[in-house]
Amino acid sequence: MPILYSFKRCPYAMRARIALFLGDIKCEIREIRLNNKPDHMIKVSPKGTVPVLILKNKVIDESIDIINWVMEQKNIFEDNLDEKDMHLTDALINLFDTKFKYHLDRYKYSSRYEDVDSDFHRNECLSILIKLESILDKDGWIFSHNINKLDIAILPFIRQFKIADPEWFENQIDILKVNKLLNKFLNSDLFKNIMFKYEVWKTDSKAVFFPMS
Ligand SMILES: N[C@@H](CCC(=O)N[C@@H](CS)C(=O)NCC(=O)O)C(=O)O
Numbered sequence: 001m002p003i004l005y006s007f008k009r010c011p012y013a014m015r016a017r018i019a020l021f022l023g024d025i026k027c028e029i030r031e032i033r034l035n036n037k038p039d040h041m042i043k044v045s046p047k048g049t050v051p052v053l054i055l056k057n058k059v060i061d062e063s064i065d066i067i068n069w070v071m072e073q074k075n076i077f078e079d080n081l082d083e084k085d086m087h088l089t090d091a092l093i094n095l096f097d098t099k100f101k102y103h104l105d106r107y108k109y110s111s112r113y114e115d116v117d118s119d120f121h122r123n124e125c126l127s128i129l130i131k132l133e134s135i136l137d138k139d140g141w142i143f144s145h146n147i148n149k150l151d152i153a154i155l156p157f158i159r160q161f162k163i164a165d166p167e168w169f170e171n172q173i174d175i176l177k178v179n180k181l182l183n184k185f186l187n188s189d190l191f192k193n194i195m196f197k198y199e200v201w202k203t204d205s206k207a208v209f210f211p212m213s
Helices: 011-022 039-044 063-073 083-108 118-133 149-164 166-170 173-186 189-194
Strands: 003-006 027-031 052-054
Touching: 003 011, 011 063, 011 149, 011 189, 039 052, 063 149, 083 118, 083 149, 118 149, 118 173, 149 166, 149 173, 166 173, 173 189
Parallel strands: 003 027
Antiparallel strands: 003 052
């Protein structure tokens, strides 16, 4: 059975857990703390980030690669996107993983950086979300009423952005559909299942499994 090193609140680990959940791929899950990474995790993936998925014949330690691996095993998304939408998916995931994440960190954790203007970084994130808003339909869906790779890759980051100041986020009239999309995700059974709280793993812990049900 695969082993997954994970951290509940990490948006990268969240997107990997979503893919594994949708693919119905059962793993032994090892919840970690970033300030006390298990030796075994570092041994198999020296760069020391979560998620790490250990398979029989390889280790996958990039969240997008985990999603892609699950997609190779199973057809987890109902939509067959055309080339244009697949291209848009890749471009937007890249935008969130680079620019959005950069500004999100400086907005949310501004005290960790020297000389940052957190309002500036919040606005940079907002302008990316306004771009996303422009492609959502009136009910706040991206490509259709089904979940897609783009949803699972970016919603964990939008969640983090909202959490920094939920009231401000709710009051942004330029991203009402983004808020709708996020709320659908946060209220879903999928979200509940992937956010199950596990004890932190120790070498002598009894194995626990993901998903729980
Ligand atoms: N590119 C990696 C990034 C993963 C990542 O940065 N995860 C964070 C937690 S959210 C981490 O493990 N950071 C290591 C640390 O803070 O020591 C991926 O997509 O899997």
